[in-house]
Amino acid sequence: MSVSPSPQSIEKCRKFWANVAKKNGWYKEPFYVQVWADSRGEITDSVSFDGLQEDIVELIGDFAHCASCDIVIDLDFDKWYCDDYNTYCDNCQ
Numbered sequence: 266m267s268v269s270p271s272p273q274s275i276e277k278c279r280k281f282w283a284n285v286a287k288k289n290g291w292y293k294e295p296f297y298v299q300v301w302a303d304s305r306g307e308i309t310d311s312v313s314f315d316g317l318q319e320d321i322v323e324l325i326g327d328f329a330h331c332a333s334c335d336i337v338i339d340l341d342f343d344k345w346y347c348d349d350y351n352t353y354c355d356n357c358q
Contacts, residue, residue: 268306270322275300275308282313291315301325304339333357 279298286292297317301310304326327340332351344355 268304270300270302270306270308274306275320275322278308278311279313282311286313286315297321299323304328304342331357 275298278300279296282298283292283296286296291314293315296313297320298311298313299317299321300308301323302308302325304324309325324337326342329338329340329345329352330336331338331345331354333353334357336354338345338352338354340352346353346355346358
């Protein structure tokens with residue numbers, strides 16, 4: 266199952282990019298960031314730019330939704346199985 270990045274880790278990225286924006290004259294409030302995170306919630310990359318209108322969190326990796334409970338399954342790390350048509354998490358096996 267995937268985990269979203271913590272608000273604190275997103276704020277750390279926001280602080281970094283806000284400093285860059287202030288030094289280069291494009292800081293404005295509210296200030297938004299885009300982050301990429303793995304299924305464990307670890308941020309692997311981030312960016313900000315003048316045109317962002319909201320925070321964006323992108324999960325990276327191979328994911329599927331469980332056909333029974335609709336949770337997000339990380340196909341690289343979670344236990345899962347599939348039949349001829351659907352993918353299921355380990356809990357719905």
